[in-house]
Amino acid sequence: MTGPAVRVDTTSPVPPYEQIRAQLAALITTGRLAEGERLPTVRQLATDLGLAPGTVARAYRELETAHLIRTRRGAGTRVAAPPPAPKHLDPARLAALAQDFTATARALGADTEAILTAVHQALD
Template sequence: MTALAVRVDTTSPVPPYEQIRAQLAALIVTGRLAEDERLPTVRQLAADLGLAPGTVARAYRELEAAELIRTRRGAGTRVAAPPPERKHAHPGQLATLARDFTSAARALGADTEAILTAVRKALN
């Protein structure tokens, strides 16, 4: 298990569980967390971030609902297999990715202009 680069800004208006969910989703979707890679336990990640376990559990539940992770007794929580390739992205999926990226960027302290600059550079 690699060390996760997840940060939570307690002064952000974005709830901590959403910051965790968005950052982990971005790591998974971009391939920085590989299929079958094990994630920390809820208790471990909560302790690492100084949060209540319920906060991390909610983020994990939402990631499971999005089929990005899976939890199995004895095997822990792991990154799920990516969905089959699609020729065209669904607008709802693009909106989710944009929201995830924006939430993660804001959790890192980026303002709107920095986020837009990063997206423009990524598109080029």
């Protein structure tokens, strides 16, 4: 992963595994992490973040369950191919994206007003 770094705020009420999952999901769904890009190993990311490997493993498991990453023995963990574009708006998917964004924003220290301002600016 040569792109943006994942950060964990240990003072946040959001669990570290969820901060990692939300940040990586946001990077993947926005295309900042491209299909096939290799992610750090569980041990390496845990060491980089000063966390237990089980914390990172849980985030990776959840990302794999969501089909955002895939892990293959010998090939490592890589960003999965994006799913085909839906033909209609999926409210559950939109809600999940909003949750990922807000969890990541809160992990960075943003309050509700800052989050809403960012969304409004992105829409303009």
